[in-house]
Amino acid sequence: METGIVGATGYGGVELFRLLSGHSEVKNIHLYSSSQAGEFFEEIYTHVNNQSHELQPLQPEKMKQELDIIFLATPPGVSSELTPKLTGGKAKVIDLSGDLRLKDPQTYTDWYNNAAAPQSVIEEAVYGLPEWNKENIQSASVIANPGCYPTATLLGLGPVIEKQIADPGRIIIDAKSGVSGAGKNASPVTHFAHTQENFRIYKVNQHKHIPEIEQQLNLWNEASKPVTFSTHLVPMTRGIMSTIYVEPVADDSLESIHELYQQTYESHPFVRVRKLGDFPSTRDVYGSNYCDIGLALDDRTGRLTIVAVIDNLMKGAASQAVQNMNLVSGIEETTGLKHVPVFP
Template sequence: MKAGIVGATGYGGIELFRILNVHPQIDDITLYSSSQAGEYFEDIYPQMQRGQSHILADVEPDKMKEDLDVVFLATPAGVSIDLTPQLQGGKAKVIDLSGDLRLKDQSLYKQWYKKEPAGEAVLGAAVYGLPEWNKENIQQADVIANPGCFPTAALLGVGPIIKERLASPSSLIIDAKSGVSGAGKNPNLITHFAHAQENFQIYKVNQHQHIPEIEQQLQQWDEDSQPVTFSTHLVPMTKGIMATIYLQLNEEMTVEKLQSLYKSYYEKEPFVRVREMGSFPCTKDVYGSNFCDIGITLDPRTNRVTIVSVIDNLMKGAASQAVQNMNLLFQADERAGLLTLPVYP
């Protein structure tokens, strides 16, 4: 298959290139750049050199939609809104890593992203690409809205308990932490090394654009779900997300029962690993991989559940999840190209 990556020089784009380079179904990769067309990707990132070099091409949707089988859009918010409709109607399937196509309600996009939303037609075509919860729809899609990094960790963590309506939705608190690569390759005052190192900072309090995305999926699982409290913190590490999730149970339950609920929900999912009782994952447990690791416990004194969900923000939170979606779109083995274990230490 022929794949194209728009935004290849960004953090998500580089990860996509790294994965697709060794993917058994991909035999040709074209890289696109809006600012560095004509340059060689491997001159910019010499660590990506392996045989043939890749010249960065101009983004030409009319050509791309006929030449390519799949196009990944690893671009900032706002780009896919115009680009996706131009890529539709040809041979290529589109997988968008930005938040442009995730929210079905246009007014929510406007409110949280402070931009004009995508049109109804493209939003209608876009399928939310959280494979563990939406596999059949993904397999039939032409356009995928790849989930955000925080929503991936949070939703995989709360899914079983919300779906089973075991907890009070209003009690849900998601306390999330991310490494600095979550903000992309361009540094700013907050992600600057001198500020971020040996620092721990909360940001976008009650204003993070991933809040409506999480709430949209919670609504699908339980129409009684409520607005969530979701906090994001910047941690002085390069990659990784940990979402610590708190929920009040509706009725008394044993931790063993909760544990087996999670095990049974995810037993057929190759990329979600539920820990044994008493064991909790850390971000290095999934570094460089497509895994989401989940630990769960219950405090019998408060009847409150604590769930810990970790992912690599650029992998299961972005690029490798996008490739998992590609595998499903093309009826391939869902695990193709994604079998690598985490990098440790």
């Protein structure tokens, strides 16, 4: 396959490059940048200096006819304008930004403070959560790759919300991320002196991933209501832990709920449901496409605690995008993604 990465110099872009470089079905990787065209990728990221890739300017008409897959690893507001120029040709488009995830344009504008993509493109885009939308992804021409927080949270919530085992109106999500989730560009928030030996909450009740989570929950259960979603910055490079609290609506035992999770994900190779009493940490999925899930039921409060962990740059971005590429291209889903997590 001929693949292209727009926004190749960001963290998501360089992870895509790493994964595609070892993918058996990828023939060539073309790298594009609107701000650094003409520079060599290896001069920006010296850890890939055994190859030679010049960053190219965007040429949408040429790209959509010559490439099989185009990844958009761009900031919000870019792909909403670029995707319409890349559709209608040979290429399938996989957007890693949030521009195409929300089906209501006004909701997107309210949360992202950007103009929404054309309605026709929004309707064409398929939400790329493979474990829950595989058939639609396989026939898609445009895929909206899920956000990092929503990926962990929705994989954790899916079984109990879709089967109506938990109250969809009383969901609390306590999520934490490493600093790479803020992107490559430096800011006071990600400055070493501000993050080292510090733990902070941010975007309280205002995180742009909230409507994405709520949109999918509503598809699973129309009785869903707004969630309480809190995000925290952890002084580590990568990883997400989403700790979720829900209230079961019946007297289901922890064993029966655990069995539901095992049955739901038994045919999905990248979700690992842990044994009861065993809870995942972010290190358990570091550098991999896995999502690990642990469960606990509090006899005193009756609440179910769901813990889901992912690598935000992998299952939360680049490797999930490659997983979607495999599905939309008719390739075995796990191709190029059978990485054992990095340890230590």
